[in-house]
Amino acid sequence: MTAHDRLRDATSHTHRAQDALDRAVAHLMDLQDPAGWWKGELETNVTMDAEDLMMRQFLGIRTAEQTEEAARWIRSQQRQDGSWANFRFGPGDLSTTVEAYVALRLAGDDPDDQHLKQARQYILDKGGLERSRVFTRMWLALFGEWSWNDVPAMPPEIVFLPKWVPFNLYDWACWARQTVVPLTILGALRPQRDLGVTTAELRSHAPAPRPDPVTTWRGAFQRLDQVLHGYERHAVRPLRKVALRRAAEWIIARQEKDGCWGGIQPPWVYSLMALNALGYPLDHPVLTAGLRGWERYTIREETPHGTVRRIEACQSPVWDTGLALVALGDAGMDPDAPAMLRARDWLLQEEITVRGDWAVRRPTTPPGGWAFEFDNDGYPDTDDTAEVVLGLRRTAHVPEVDDAVRRARIWLRGMQSRNGAWGAFDADNTRELAYQLPFCDFGAVIDPPSADVTAHIVEMFAHEGHADDPVVQRAVRWLLEEQEPEGSWFGRWGANHIYGTGAVVPALVAAGVSRKHRAIHRAVEWLRARQNADGGWGEDLRSYSEPEWIGVGASTASQTAWALLALDAADEADSEAAQRGVEWLVETQRPDGGWDEAHFTGTGFPGDFYLNYHLYRLVFPISALGRVLGRV
Numbered sequence: 057m058t059a060h061d062r063l064r065d066a067t068s069h070t071h072r073a074q075d076a077l078d079r080a081v082a083h084l085m086d087l088q089d090p091a092g093w094w095k096g097e098l099e100t101n102v103t104m105d106a107e108d109l110m111m112r113q114f115l116g117i118r119t120a121e122q123t124e125e126a127a128r129w130i131r132s133q134q135r136q137d138g139s140w141a142n143f144r145f146g147p148g149d150l151s152t153t154v155e156a157y158v159a160l161r162l163a164g165d166d167p168d169d170q171h172l173k174q175a176r177q178y179i180l181d182k183g184g185l186e187r188s189r190v191f192t193r194m195w196l197a198l199f200g201e202w203s204w205n206d207v208p209a210m211p212p213e214i215v216f217l218p219k220w221v222p223f224n225l226y227d228w229a230c231w232a233r234q235t236v237v238p239l240t241i242l243g244a245l246r247p248q249r250d251l252g253v254t255t256a257e258l259r260s261h262a263p264a265p266r267p268d269p270v271t272t273w274r275g276a277f278q279r280l281d282q283v284l285h286g287y288e289r290h291a292v293r294p295l296r297k298v299a300l301r302r303a304a305e306w307i308i309a310r311q312e313k314d315g316c317w318g319g320i321q322p323p324w325v326y327s328l329m330a331l332n333a334l335g336y337p338l339d340h341p342v343l344t345a346g347l348r349g350w351e352r353y354t355i356r357e358e359t360p361h362g363t364v365r366r367i368e369a370c371q372s373p374v375w376d377t378g379l380a381l382v383a384l385g386d387a388g389m390d391p392d393a394p395a396m397l398r399a400r401d402w403l404l405q406e407e408i409t410v411r412g413d414w415a416v417r418r419p420t421t422p423p424g425g426w427a428f429e430f431d432n433d434g435y436p437d438t439d440d441t442a443e444v445v446l447g448l449r450r451t452a453h454v455p456e457v458d459d460a461v462r463r464a465r466i467w468l469r470g471m472q473s474r475n476g477a478w479g480a481f482d483a484d485n486t487r488e489l490a491y492q493l494p495f496c497d498f499g500a501v502i503d504p505p506s507a508d509v510t511a512h513i514v515e516m517f518a519h520e521g522h523a524d525d526p527v528v529q530r531a532v533r534w535l536l537e538e539q540e541p542e543g544s545w546f547g548r549w550g551a552n553h554i555y556g557t558g559a560v561v562p563a564l565v566a567a568g569v570s571r572k573h574r575a576i577h578r579a580v581e582w583l584r585a586r587q588n589a590d591g592g593w594g595e596d597l598r599s600y601s602e603p604e605w606i607g608v609g610a611s612t613a614s615q616t617a618w619a620l621l622a623l624d625a626a627d628e629a630d631s632e633a634a635q636r637g638v639e640w641l642v643e644t645q646r647p648d649g650g651w652d653e654a655h656f657t658g659t660g661f662p663g664d665f666y667l668n669y670h671l672y673r674l675v676f677p678i679s680a681l682g683r684v685l686g687r688v
Contacts, residue, residue: 069635070685076642076649077681081387083649084380084674088395092402094380095373096671097355099656101142102130103152104321104367106159110195111325113162114249115332117347125356125365127163130156131171132364138174143597143656143666145610150182151192151498154258158196161253176257184260189498198242198329199251208494209284211291212240212299215306219416222489225306226416229503230435230481232490233413234310234323237303238330244288244300247333273492281494304334308342310413312431315349319429321369324350349431369660369667374406374426376671378443383675385450386682392452400451403444407460408436414471417483421470424463437480438471439509439549442516449519465520468513469527476530477505477538478513480549499661506548507538507556511563518566532567535560536575543578544607551615551657551666552599553606557583558618562625571627580626582607583619584633591636592644593619594655600662613651614669616640617676624683638684641677650674 088094105126112118133156134140139148140156157175165172179185185196196202215237217224225233268275307327310317317323328346336343353368377399389396409423412434425441427433441464448457473484485503490496510531517528539545539560540553547555561579565571585607587593592611599605609615616637623634645651651673658667 069639072642073638073681073685076645077387077678077685079645079649080674080678080681081384081389081649084383084678085395087671087674088380088399090398092377092395092398092400093373094376094399094671095371096376096669096674098368098370098372098658099668099670100369100660100665101149101152102133102140102156102159102366104369105130105365106155107195107321107325108367109159109162110155110198111329113251114198114247114329115338116249117338118162122365123163125363127160127165128359128362129364129366130159132359132361134171134175138171138176138178140175142664144654144668146597146656146666148178148182150179150187151189153179153182154185154188154192154255155195157258158251158253158255161255162251167257179258180260183262185255185258186260186262186264190495191498194239194242196255198247198249200248201251201255204243204246205285207243208281209288210236210240210243210495211284211287212237212244212303213295214240215299215302222487223493226413226482227485227487227490228501229485230413231318231320231322232499232501234318234320235326237306238323238326241300241303241330242326242333244291244296245333273489274494277492278494300334304331304336307331310434311342311345312349312433314352314431315345315347316429316431317346318435319370319427319432321353321367352430369665371429372669372671373430374403374444375428375440376669376675377403378426378440378447379671379675379679381447381450382443383678383682385447386679388682389450391450396451400448400454400457403448404456404460406430407463408433409463412436414482417485418470422463422466424460424465424467426464435481436467438468438478439480439512441468442509442512445516446512446519461520465517465522468517472527472531473505475505476534477507477510478531479503479505480509499664505534507535507545508547508549508559510535511545511556511559515559515563515566518563518568523567528567532564532569535564536569539575539578542606543575543580543582545579547659548662549659550618551595551597551659552662554583554586554593554595554615554618555657555659558622561622565625571625576626579622580628583622587619587633587636591640592616593637595657597656597659597666600659610655611640611644612653612655612657612673613641613644614653614657614672614676617680620680620684621676624680629684634684638681641681651677 109126135148139153142149142152153175190208193202194207197204197207219226267278317327355366357364381399406426408425410433411423425436426444427436428440445461445464471483479485480503482503490501514528514531522528544553545556545560557579588611590611593616594609594611595607596605596609620634620637628634653673656666656668658669660667
């Protein structure tokens with residue numbers, strides 16, 4: 057090929073990438089709400105929909121229309137082997153399949169129908185109800201389909217524990233503590249409402265596993281659970297009465313103005329049921345607000361097979377809007393553009409200036425920052441705060457932005473953990489002993505610092521001109537120490553090492569780490585080695601539990617963009633790897649400017665619960681293309 061041919065091909069490649077970027081930006085602009093925010097759907101698995109129906113059954117408000125619409129969605133997600141998975145294209149999951157089966161029985165599906173026969177066989181092959189997770193068995197206990205005696209005990213007296221005692225409420229992550237408190241009420245009251253169907257056919261009658269040795273932490277806590285069950289039978293009545301009242305007050309005090317609890321599904325549904333079990337009627341203002349707010353998390357969609365109904369586990373307008381501003385800034389959008397100003401003004405209104413649970417560990421830190429959701433004033437998070445600051449700085453300057461950013465920087469400094477890094481919601485929330493409790497067999501229950509969150513905060517401080525600050529340099533040293541032997545970084549809130557690496561490399565470079573540093577070189581080489589033959593990048597969610605999947609998976613738009621962000625920061629935008637990644641984005645773009653992304657690339661609980669952020673497939677490719685093309 058002649059030099060002229062190479063130049064012509066390079067010019068064509070650049071023009072195609074620029075055209076793809078322009079179409080993507082136009083598509084993103086079309087998705088902005090008139091109020092200024094963006095919000096993509098947060099797709100999860102069918103446990104959200106099954107538990108919605110079971111909650112409604114418990115409260116006595118389930119309707120035939122709701123049930124059938126949810127059932128259509130649940131049926132559409134069943135795998136060929138009869139199971140349901142925790143994420144699209146993932147393996148079957150026992151507990152998810154049990155809950156989906158129960159929901160379809162509520163919808164009137166016959167156990168002898170082929171799809172339920174397949175599901176039942178899968179469940180029995182995996183050990184039956186006896187091997188399902190604790191939360192699934194708790195749901196069954198609410199309806200008398202499982203014995204409360206065989207559910208790990210968690211007494212409501214936990215609300216009395218001072219913050220220096222292990223297992224006090226503030227040793228738990230914010231999402232876990234909000235879930236644990238209502239569950240202690242339900243566990244103490246042991247309600248048994250009518251399910252209307254039986255699940256007896258799902259029992260394998262397998263013997264219970266033998267306890268772990270008493271010399272281990274897990275074995276010791278298994279024996280402690282037996283003691284707690286004994287206490288449940290003989291609880292000190294006056295103390296129990298006060299504990300239940302205190303727990304209810306704790307829950308009510310944390311209800312948000314839209315009726316939610318923490319803006320997430322688990323504490324929301326359990327709080328509604330716990331308060332109702334305590335005697336709060338459905339027309340009580342707390343329950344009325346909770347059920348009304350729940351409707352905003354309900355998606356109804358027309359399909360060729362009829363209307364389907366599904367539940368979002370959470371909503372991400374603040375996060376999505378911050379990311380959208382960063383993306384549009386990367387694409388060269390004028391800071392004075394009306395879309396940028398509307399988003400700026402909306403974000404300024406969403407700033408949180410009141411104290412939440414985070415202040416228990418940081419009582420002298422003044423409030424500041426942003427949460428993830430429309431309404432979650434009790435739980436701002438460090439990751440959103442950093443991203444929002446980066447987004448606000450892409451908009452036209454006004455004094456209000458300076459004031460909000462100053463408060464955010466002060467709050468983030470105060471939220472730094474002792475090791476120099478940041479968790480998402482709390483500082484030094486690292487007591488791993490909770491994982492030894494029989495109660496904790498599903499999901500993350502603490503909020504330790506992570507590389508992706510720390511990287512976003514480092515990047516923000518660096519762009520604010522604080523790269524040399526000792527606070528930032530401590531975090532940089534922590535990030536360098538956290539690099540995996542192969543050259544990547546673990547991604548706590550996104551899948552997985554590609555997400556972590558895509559966050560850390562730009563942060564380190566912004567904070568002054570040389571692009572020739574060994575850590576940057578190793579990260580680039582890791583990304584090169586993980587690039588797919590089609591030019592894109594992907595990482596299956598099984599990488600959280602199966603090392604052979606690390607950096608391995610079908611190419612996706614969001615993960616390809618994360619890899620490109622790292623390569624661009626490392627001054628590798630003109631490399632063959634980066635150009636092939638750009639070409640993959642160009643070739644797979646839809647006519648409307650977006651990208652399809654059926655694979656889940658977001659993480660709720662590593663190894664257990666995952667998300668498909670529908671806006672990731674758009675905002676991150678815009679950022680990547682904008683930076684590679686030099687639009688910034």
